Amino acid sequence: MRLTCLSGRRCKKDGFTLVEALFAAMLLGVVIAALAASSGAFTMANGYGMDLSTAEFLIEESRDMLATLPAVDPETQKDVFGHEADETSTALYDDVDDFHNVVFSPPVDISRAAMNEFAGFAQQITVQNVDAVNLTATAADHSTDFVRVTVTILRNNVPMTSTSWIRANY
Numbered sequence: 001m002r003l004t005c006l007s008g009r010r011c012k013k014d015g016f017t018l019v020e021a022l023f024a025a026m027l028l029g030v031v032i033a034a035l036a037a038s039s040g041a042f043t044m045a046n047g048y049g050m051d052l053s054t055a056e057f058l059i060e061e062s063r064d065m066l067a068t069l070p071a072v073d074p075e076t077q078k079d080v081f082g083h084e085a086d087e088t089s090t091a092l093y094d095d096v097d098d099f100h101n102v103v104f105s106p107p108v109d110i111s112r113a114a115m116n117e118f119a120g121f122a123q124q125i126t127v128q129n130v131d132a133v134n135l136t137a138t139a140a141d142h143s144t145d146f147v148r149v150t151v152t153i154l155r156n157n158v159p160m161t162s163t164s165w166i167r168a169n170y
């Protein structure tokens with residue numbers, strides 16, 4: 001700080017005192033820290049939002065893939081729950097219950113082509129028969145004409161979201 005005397009006894013201060021400068025620097029530090037913290041939180045929230053959007057997309061791909069298939073095998077009907085013996089790869093699966101306990105990692109699209117751009121994500125599919133009167137109650141394999149398909153999306157082996165729907169064998 002420098003004192004400037006304009007006329008006679010009146011003097012005025014030029015610049016800042018050391019305390020004022022230190023206080024301003026401290027205040028600036030607090031503001032920068034707050035901005036950095038909020039930016040970090042926003043980035044994390046944005047990243048999780050993108051993962052959730054990807055998960056919803058992968059559920060839709062699974063649903064569309066299974067929607068084109070009959071609920072039971074066209075040839076063996078209800079003889080086999082799960083894939084039939086001659087269906088040695090998921091490319092040969094031709095009914096919904098073939099996909100029971102199947103995990104696609106990397107996930108697949110509607111045509112069952114691997115989507116390597118989503119490595120780290122996985123689609124886990126379970127198929128269970130449910131009671132015809134109470135669709136929330138599971139039933140023995142092939143004992144009813146209704147199955148509940150559940151697709152769970154995992155990110156780095158951690159479940160993110162899950163969706164179920166009912167398919168009828170009609």
Ligand SMILES: [Ca+2]
Nearest residue numbers: 073094095098
């Ligand atoms: Ca089959």
Ligand SMILES: [Ca+2]
Nearest residue numbers: 073082083098
């Ligand atoms: Ca089957």
